[in-house]
Amino acid sequence: MDKTAIARRLRRNQTLAEKTLWTLVRNRRLGGFRFLRQVAIDRYFADFVCEAGKLIVELDGEAHEGREDYDEQRTQALELYGYVVMRFPNARVLTDPGGVSDDILAVLRSDRV
Template structure:
């Protein structure tokens, strides 16, 4: 099962959306305050868009399909937060249109 999740995560990384690529470019290689982020990372039976294990922070990007899956997203958020992670969500257009605000929110969430 773990191998299937890893393969799924790899496939998602290869098929990244434009907003995911933009945010990854801002986070990768410890570019944000020296923090290590991973993308499309298996966590608790889910595959999260971005994970900073050091700060127990999960970042999810929501495209149009997430408007249809609000119940699933809420249950997923509750499960992840129950395990001590903070989860923040951004709409795709936020990442594309206001990168500075997105980074400011991530930075604030990473502040201990």
């Protein structure tokens, strides 16, 4: 299966946390920054990407438990492409979406962009 088909499948089968965050960032709702979902970068698919801010937002659910080493390697690989990678547990997105949005926006508006 090609990367475009995989990305399409991932977008169709979003978790509740992914749907929640997408509602907050889609259509430039977060500070005017444009986000894309399930973007292929190298051999990975980044959950949410803001190209203008060189930011990747990853959501970690139960599937990430016990995979911390893999997630760290993946983060390091994505950072090699010039991105800052932010990770949030699904539970935080669901219980504190405003706080997650504020944290993302703070990074996007920081001097590092």
